[in-house]
Amino acid sequence: MSEPDIFGVITPDAQGLVPVIAQQHDTGEVLMVAWMNREALAETLATGQVCYFSRSRNGLWRKGETSGQRQRLVELRVDCDGDTLLALVDQTGVACHTGRRSCFYRAVRQGELVEIARPLVSPDELYGHEHGHGHSHG
Amino acid sequence: MSEPDIFGVITPDAQGLVPVIAQQHDTGEVLMVAWMNREALAETLATGQVCYFSRSRNGLWRKGETSGQRQRLVELRVDCDGDTLLALVDQTGVACHTGRRSCFYRAVRQGELVEIARPLVSPDELYGHEHGHGHSHG
Numbered sequence: 001m002s003e004p005d006i007f008g009v010i011t012p013d014a015q016g017l018v019p020v021i022a023q024q025h026d027t028g029e030v031l032m033v034a035w036m037n038r039e040a041l042a043e044t045l046a047t048g049q050v051c052y053f054s055r056s057r058n059g060l061w062r063k064g065e066t067s068g069q070r071q072r073l074v075e076l077r078v079d080c081d082g083d084t085l086l087a088l089v090d091q092t093g094v095a096c097h098t099g100r101r102s103c104f105y106r107a108v109r110q111g112e113l114v115e116i117a118r119p120l121v122s123p124d125e126l127y128g129h130e131h132g133h134g135h136s137h138g
Numbered sequence: 139m140s141e142p143d144i145f146g147v148i149t150p151d152a153q154g155l156v157p158v159i160a161q162q163h164d165t166g167e168v169l170m171v172a173w174m175n176r177e178a179l180a181e182t183l184a185t186g187q188v189c190y191f192s193r194s195r196n197g198l199w200r201k202g203e204t205s206g207q208r209q210r211l212v213e214l215r216v217d218c219d220g221d222t223l224l225a226l227v228d229q230t231g232v233a234c235h236t237g238r239r240s241c242f243y244r245a246v247r248q249g250e251l252v253e254i255a256r257p258l259v260s261p262d263e264l265y266g267h268e269h270g271h272g273h274s275h276g
Contacts, residue, residue, distance in 0.1 A: 005249075005250070005251050006251055009244070019157065020173070021159055021166060023166075027166070028161075028166020028167070030159060030161060030224055032188050032217070033157070033159070033217065033222045039226065045246065065224070075247070077242040077243075077245045077254075078242065078245075078251070079171065079241040079242050080235065080238075080241045080243070081241070082238055084171045084241075084242075086168055086242045098218055100218075102225045103217040103218045103219070103222075104215040104217050105215075105218070106147070106215060106217075106221075107213050107214065107215045107216075108144060108183065108213070108214045108215075110214070111142070111143075112142055113143050113147065113216070114216075123173060124196050
C-alpha cells in the first residue's frame with residue numbers, strides 16, 4: 001500500500017503523531033501503547049517489523065532493536081476517527097520495559113491496585129547494565 | 139478503592155485527561171479508545187458503568203446514555219507509565235458510533251485499506267434522526 005492511502009484517513013496530533021495499540025494477534029492480549037509518525041508507519045508497513053516514534057528520544061524506535069523483543073506486524077487497523085491505530089502483532093518475548101509481557105500489569109481488584117503479572121526477564125537482561133535506569137525502549 | 143490510590147500512579151496530560159482502551163473482556167476485541175478525567179474515572183469505579191470525558195462536548199460522557207450501548211466495567215488496568223488505562227468491559231451492542239461493534243473496522247490488507255466489519259445497527263437507530271450528523275457519542 002502506498003503511504004497516502006493510509007495517511008489519507010489518519011489524523012495525527014499537532015506533533016504529527018498517532019497513538020498505536022499493540023495487541024498480540026492470537027491471544028488478544030493488549031501489550032502496550034506507543035506512537036508513530038509518518039516515517040515510522042511507512043517503515044512498519046514496508047518492513048513488517050513494528051517501528052514506533054520515541055517521544056523521549058525524538059526519533060524512530062525500532063521495537064526490539066536493543067532488547068531483541070521485536071514485534072512482527074500481522075495486521076494494521078485504524079479507528080473510525082482515524083486518530084488511533086491498532087497493530088496486531090506477534091510479540092517476541094516481552095513488550096514492557098519492566099520485563100513483563102504486557103505494560104498493563106496493574107489492575108484495580110477489590111478496591112486495591114495490584115500487580116497481576118510478574119517480570120519474565122529482568123530489565124538488566126533486556127538492556128544490559130550500561131543502559132542506565134531511565135525508561136528504556138526495548 | 140479510594141480515588142487517590144489509582145490517581146497516584148496515573149499521569150494525565152495537560153488537560154487532565156488519560157486515554158482509555160476499551161476491550162471486550164471475554165473475546166479480547168479492542169472496541170474503542172476514549173478519554174477519562176478524574177471525575178469520569180471516579181464515577182466509572184463507583185458505578186461499574188464506564189463513563190468517559192468527551193473532549194468535543196467538554197463534559198462527562200456516560201457511554202450508552204443516549205444509544206443504550208453501555209459498557210459494564212469488568213476490570214480496570216493501568217500501564218507501566220501510568221499514562222494509559224485499559225478497561226475490560228462487557229459491551230452491550232456496539233461500541234462505535236457508526237453502528238459497528240468496534241471502532242477499528244478498517245485494516246490494511248494486501249496493500250489496500252479495507253472495511254472488515256459492517257454496521258450491526260444504523261446510526262439512526264442508535265441516536266435517532268434528531269441527533270444530527272456530527273460524531274455522536276453513544
